[in-house]
Every structure is written in structure tokens, then in C-alpha cells.
Amino acid sequence: MMSINLLDVQNVTKIFRDNRRGNDVTAITDISVHLKRGEFVSILGPSGCGKSTLLDIIAGLEIPTDGQVFYEGNVITGKKGFVSYMPxxxxxxxxxxxxxxxxxxxxxxxxxxxxxxxxxxxxxxxxxxxxxxxxxxxxxxxxxxxxxxxxxxxxxxKDCMILDEPFGRLDAITRVQMQQWLLSIWEQLEKSILMVTHDIDEAIMLSDRIYVLSPRPGKVIREIEISIDRPRTHESMTTEEFMSIKKSILHTLSI
Ligand SMILES: Nc1ncnc2c1ncn2[C@@H]1O[C@H](COP(=O)(O)OP(=O)(O)OP(=O)(O)O)[C@@H](O)[C@H]1O
Ligand SMILES: [Mg+2]
Structure with missing residues (x-):
């Protein structure tokens, strides 16, 4: 039997209409991402590429211009209460x-x-x-x-947590502690986590998979499996495997 994804975002586009001045803003175009039960997935992308917009849509706080959101196979587009959201x-x-x-x-x-x-x-x-x-x-x-x-x-x-830059304002030391804490929560409680970040190290350190988004209008330009052994510690960050993934992501983002 094919297992159903916990969360499925299919072909989501969001255009913010500006009726007064006619300056419509396309925040994201045709984004499809999914989260399997128990997975830790990150969405990595530059500032303003629509990451928060995407999470608002998943949480049911914004309605997409196009596309659908599914939770355990059921349409939840525009519906709240299915995921724990940290804006x-x-x-x-x-x-x-x-x-x-x-x-x-x-x-x-x-x-x-x-x-x-x-x-x-x-x-x-x-x-x-x-x-x-x-x-x-x-x-x-x-x-x-x-x-x-x-x-x-x-x-x-909720089984599914969606987190928008949860460590953005923490100092480096607290940040590493909180990342370790999050990993332990995720492992113990079998949570499924979709996290937005613009920190490449953090994304590699925590994730099973990473979606890399383009600058606005955000679209998925790459999906990467991270198969670095778990449990991961900050020592994982200096391994060759880690470095080569990081290099390749930097290349995708053309930094
Ligand atoms: N309610 C809104 N009305 C109009 N435009 C909006 C609205 N919310 C977001 N936008 C626009 O959509 C684009 C994407 O914004 P969003 O906040 O989703 O980006 P982001 O990737 O989360 O950025 P950051 O990394 O800085 O948090 C921006 O150009 C923003 O100005
Ligand atoms: Mg944001």
C-alpha cells in the first residue's frame, strides 16, 4: 500500500493583490512540497522568497491563489487547527x-x-x-x-509542527543547544517537522530533506536528501560529507 504523506502541498501559488495601486506581488509560484510522518524537512531560501507565506498557507491563515494543501490525504486548504505553527x-x-x-x-x-x-x-x-x-x-x-x-x-x-525560523534571534550557543533539544524532541516524540530557515548549516544539521527555494517569486529549485548518520552533533558539521553538501547548496543558491 502506498503510504499517504502527512502533509502535501500541491502546486501552490500566492499572489498578493494590491487593489489600490495595482502592484500585485507574486510571493510564491507553483510550490509542491511534502512531509512524511516522522520526517524533519527544511525549507531554505533567501529573504523575501515567500517562506512565511507558504507556512501561513499550510496553517490555513492565508488562502492560496492556486493549489491545495492536504493533511493525511484530506484537503485542508484555508483550514486552521491541523498543525502546530510557530510564526x-x-x-x-x-x-x-x-x-x-x-x-x-x-x-x-x-x-x-x-x-x-x-x-x-x-x-x-x-x-x-x-x-x-x-x-x-x-x-x-x-x-x-x-x-x-x-x-x-x-x-x-499536533503531530505536525511547522516552524518559521525558530532560532533566528538566538545567540550561537543557545542556538546549538536549542537545535539539539529540537532533535531530541523530534526523536522521542515522533513529531513531524517542517522548518523554515535561511541558515544552511542548520538545515543540513537537522533535516532528512531540504527544499531550496529561489528568490521571489519563490519556487522549489532543488530537493536534497541528507543522509548523514544520526544522532548528529556539532562534530557532524566539520565532516567532509557535511562540507560537500554545504558547498553544493551554496552553488545552487549561487552565493
Ligand atoms: N499580507 C501581504 N500583503 C502583501 N504582500 C505580502 C504579504 N505578505 C507577504 N507579502 C510579500 O510576499 C513576499 C514574500 O514574503 P514572505 O514574508 O513570505 O518572505 P520570507 O521568505 O518569509 O522572508 P524572510 O526570510 O525575510 O522572512 C514579499 O515580497 C512580501 O512583501
Ligand atoms: Mg519569513
Whole structure:
């Protein structure tokens, strides 16, 4: 039996219409990507090539001009609630503390506040937020906000997580720690992850496959299997195998 992909994006195009000035923007054209259950896939591409637009479409927050999104074989185009989405710009409520912010997905599932708080509190140390449970987002650094946002996404507990530059604002050391953490979550919990990044090392380090997008309007210009043995550590990054993949991606992006 042919197994159905967990997520299937088929021939998706998005044109942002500008009715006032007539400057339509084609963000992405004819993008097809898929994610199998248990896979870790990255989407790598230059700034402005439509990566966030693509994730917004998968999450059902934007409607594509053309094309469809499938989840386990069913059309979900324009429908929300199938994936855990960590958007690029965090959407923390300024009037809620960190702890109150991260439990939002649990509250939406009618978990009692007490239980939600307990569950979230236990995870705060892992996310380096244990001393900020009662702080408001305004009082956090960019990296802390990102980790709070990540924890909130994690607590929405869908099998499929889509992450938009989840480590973009972290320093190099925290970034490597969080990458290792993400790999362990992915391995233990059998999550399926589709991640957007513009960091080539990060994409190779984490992924089973990488889609490389062209500059805007984004389209898939290359798909690469990464068969570097797991578990991967930062030492994997200095191997010849890693270097040659990196070189070849740089070549594709013509940097
Ligand atoms: N709501 C919108 N209305 C009009 N144009 C938009 C809208 N959202 C995005 N765009 C345009 O679509 C293009 C792609 O934007 P998008 O944010 O998806 O790129 P990106 O690859 O995520 O960039 P970055 O790496 O900088 O985050 C850009 O030209 C942007 O101006
Ligand atoms: Mg983006």
C-alpha cells in the first residue's frame, strides 16, 4: 500500500493583490512540497522568497491563489487547527505573563488552568524560562520571547509542527543547544517537522530533506536528501560529507 504523506502541498501559488495601486506581488509560484510522518524537512531560501507565506498557507491563515494543501490525504486548504505553527513574529499577548501565554493552546483544549500551569511550569527550565514565568513579554529579550513562543507551539501538541525560523534571534550557543533539544524532541516524540530557515548549516544539521527555494517569486529549485548518520552533533558539521553538501547548496543558491 502506498503510504499517504502527512502533509502535501500541491502546486501552490500566492499572489498578493494590491487593489489600490495595482502592484500585485507574486510571493510564491507553483510550490509542491511534502512531509512524511516522522520526517524533519527544511525549507531554505533567501529573504523575501515567500517562506512565511507558504507556512501561513499550510496553517490555513492565508488562502492560496492556486493549489491545495492536504493533511493525511484530506484537503485542508484555508483550514486552521491541523498543525502546530510557530510564526516568525511571535504572537505573545502583552497583557499575559510568560506562563499565561504558553498555556493558551491547553486552555483552548479546555485543560483546567491548574493542570495547564503545572504542565507548562515543568517545561520552563528546558526552555531557559524558569526565572521568567511571571514576567510579561515586554520584559523579555528577543531570544526569550522566541523560546516562549516555541514552548507555546510545542504545547499545542499536533503531530505536525511547522516552524518559521525558530532560532533566528538566538545567540550561537543557545542556538546549538536549542537545535539539539529540537532533535531530541523530534526523536522521542515522533513529531513531524517542517522548518523554515535561511541558515544552511542548520538545515543540513537537522533535516532528512531540504527544499531550496529561489528568490521571489519563490519556487522549489532543488530537493536534497541528507543522509548523514544520526544522532548528529556539532562534530557532524566539520565532516567532509557535511562540507560537500554545504558547498553544493551554496552553488545552487549561487552565493
Ligand atoms: N499580507 C501581504 N500583503 C502583501 N504582500 C505580502 C504579504 N505578505 C507577504 N507579502 C510579500 O510576499 C513576499 C514574500 O514574503 P514572505 O514574508 O513570505 O518572505 P520570507 O521568505 O518569509 O522572508 P524572510 O526570510 O525575510 O522572512 C514579499 O515580497 C512580501 O512583501
Ligand atoms: Mg519569513
Amino acid at each position: 516568525q513574529k511571535d504572537v505573545l499577548f502583552p497583557w499575559r505573563t510568560v506562563l499565561e501565554n504558553v498555556i493558551v493552546p491547553l486552555e483552548l483544549k479546555n485543560v483546567t488552568k491548574k493542570h495547564a500551569m503545572q504542565e507548562a511550569k515543568a517545561l520552563l527550565p528546558l526552555f531557559g524560562l524558569e526565572n521568567f514565568a511571571n514576567s510579561y513579554p515586554d520584559a523579555l529579550s528577543g531570544g526569550m520571547r522566541q523560546r516562549a513562543s516555541f514552548l507555546r507551539t510545542y504545547l499545542s501538541k
